[in-house]
Amino acid sequence: MSKALSPTWWREAIIYQVYPRSYLDTNGDGVGDLPGITDRLEYIAKLGVDIVWISPFFKSPMRDFGYDVSDYCDVDPLFGTLDDFDKLIAKAHSLGLKIMIDQVMSHTAEEHPWFVESRKSRDNAKSDWYVWADPLPDGNPPNNWLSVFGGSSWQWDSRRKQYYLHNFLVSQPDLNFHHPEVQQAHLDCLRFWLERGVDGVRLDACNFHFHDRSLQSNPPALVRDTATVSDVNPYGMQAHIHDKSQPENVAFLERLRVLLDEFGAVAIGEVGADDSLAVMAEYTAGGNKLHMAYSFNLLTAVCTAKHIRTQVEDFKARVKDGWASWSVGNHDAQRVMTRWGGAHPTPAFGKLVLAMQLSLKGTPCLYQGDELAFTEADVPYELIQDPYGKTFWPEFKGRDGCRTPIAWTEAANGGFSSGQPWLPVAPEHIAAAASVQEADVDSMLSFARRMIAWRRSMPQLTRGEIVFFDAPEPVLALRRDLEGERSVIAIFNLGAQPAGFALPEAAGAEKLENPGLPGEVVDGQVSLPPHGAWFGYAR
Structure with a gap:
């Protein structure tokens, strides 16, 4: 593949996701950091991937571990400094790797200065930057919209004597994308990173940007959504036709694409919707919006040939010139080795899943640790960090089991940290640490490197x-x-x-x-x- 010559090089590429909290800790505080990613870029390059997607590292109160941003244009001290990020970019580029950052545009942390000002009054400069609504006559929220993380998506605020919308945690108020200044502010923040050399952006919850201004209640779901949320979560009981996936988002994505094209950068969108394939098709068609998109449709517990075939064929039927990214693992889903492989998955199963993923038409997105065939870690309740898991425990244990730190060696804490890790390193991961697999030609890591290199030599599989x-x-x-x-x-x-x-x-x-x-x-x-x-x- 010649990335310099092909204008659609990203279609032939492979994305590798890094969850920075759990990659490598270099200062002993138990949390991974940007220098830790920089230190392991040779490992990533040797794997043979092209793009490194780094989950949020911006300033944040960390209630949702970085997906609640309080400053879009700075690095949280937990992860390092802007200088650390510049060094990461420089080293990645020297190794031929491209860096993709995670942009969480639909909502902020409640500590963000924009929200601090917005909630002060109903008539300040940013009073309409977030979604505010008066209560119904009986004091209830304006409609029946639900939060992905459980309960109503409306929270009463005593300062304004109004409700504000939060599609996720109460501490993650939703921005009002109908306000043109909100859109421009986000484009300005993204330009800040593009000017620092960022090569791409992953848009978190990209179909949540806009809401129905009329605030109509959602009707009951005719078919319950169990791909985006757990079946113990009432969120799946609604047809989400008013609280997300609004038509106005298309025009914003077109504006975003103009900015990205200015820098030659690419974008991938996360789509969680009742009909994710339709939204993916809409957002990637025409070559003037997202370059590619992915859904949760291969992140479910369903592992049948029919299901996998249906996802690829349905997307292909709906859009001729758009592009999908196929992901079977990420920081929001139980690890694929356990989710699809069961309680005792074999090494052969991990190799099969990777080979299958690399053979589908679309850009593969790999999650850290899947190249090592790590299984889902068992995190006891007293150590659970994920607020989503705390709400729905024990039927749904949250996302911590796929977020535990990477085991690099057989040393204490898997060589991840000299301190106490923020989540425990799974003993079974230490036994299968990267250093152990490095020395084994039959290991999952060795196979992953060979398979990725082989795919690159087969243009039929990439184009x-x-x-x-x-x-x-x-x-x-x-x-x-x-x-x-x-x-x-x-x-x-x-x-x-x-x-x-x-x-x-x-x-x-x-x-x-x-x-x-x-x-x-x-x-x-x-x-x-x-x-x-x-x-x-x-x-």
């Missing part, structure tokens, strides 16, 4: 069209077609028992040497061991 074959569960069968190249067939056994598949292009099918996934073909019949895969050229 080709995708067609699925009808196959019995748990087999996922697909073909990638690229003009001027031989079509590649990929067959995956998602199950724990041997499986077979009869190739439609049986005669002459040629097995491709791949990074080490077991699978054989005899007379057009592919035989796959548990969690095996087969790659071959079509006739």
Whole structure:
């Protein structure tokens, strides 16, 4: 891949997400920091990825661990300084890596100066920068909108004697994107980082920017949303047609794209919606909004060939020129090894999932630790930090289990910190630490490096069209077609028992040497061991 020559290099790229609190702590306070990321950039570069997405590191009271921003243009001292960030950018670029920052635009922390001023009165300069509403005659909130984190999304404020909207925590008031000054303020803050050399932006909850000004109540959901939220959360009981995914957001994303194009930067949007694929298609179509988007549709507990095929085909059917990013793990979802692999996932399963993800049409997004096949950590209630988990415990334990610190070595705390980690390092992760896997040619880490390098050598897998074959569960069968190249067939056994598949292009099918996934073909019949895969050229 030639990033310098291809205007759509990001379509061929791989994104690697870093959750800074849990990557590497260099000052012994138990929390990862920017110098820690800088220290591990060679590790990331050796993995073979292209873009490093760093979750929020801006000034914040940390009630939602950085997704509640109090200053968009500075680094929180917990993570370091602006100088530390500049050094990180410089080193990343020297290694050929691009840096993508996380922008949380829909809401701020209540400590943000914008909200401090807005809540003072109903007639100050920023009084309309947030979503305020009078109570109903009986004192209740203006409508039935719910917070993703539980309960009403309206909070009474005694200063203004009004309710303010918060789609997430009470301490995360929602900005009023209908106000043009709010939009411009965010674009100005983003320009600050682009001028420092940032190569891209991940937009958190990007379909939450606007709300229905009429404040109509949401109707009941005809089909409950269990992709975005846990089924113990009443949020999924509503059809969210008034509190998010409003049409005005398209025009704002177009303004955002103009700014990004000025710097040659890219954007990926997080979409959590009742019909996420439709919103993804809308936000990526036309080449004048987001470059790509991802949803929670592959971050659910459903691991069937039909489900995976449906997500890719439905997106493809809805948009011709847009682009998806396929993520099976991130900081908001139970680790894929446990979520899809069960209580005792095998090493082969981790390799299969990565190979499958890298074979879909779209930009893969990998989450730190998945290249090491880390399972979900068990964090006891007394150590839980996530407010989401505290609210819905024990049926939903929150997001801490996927956020525990990375184990780099077999030393104390996995070599993550010389102090007490903010979350415990899982003992099973220490046993499978990066240093242990580094020395094992059959490890998940070694396989990930080989698989990523192999994908880069196969233009069919980075730029080709995708067609699925009808196959019995748990087999996922697909073909990638690229003009001027031989079509590649990929067959995956998602199950724990041997499986077979009869190739439609049986005669002459040629097995491709791949990074080490077991699978054989005899007379057009592919035989796959548990969690095996087969790659071959079509006739």
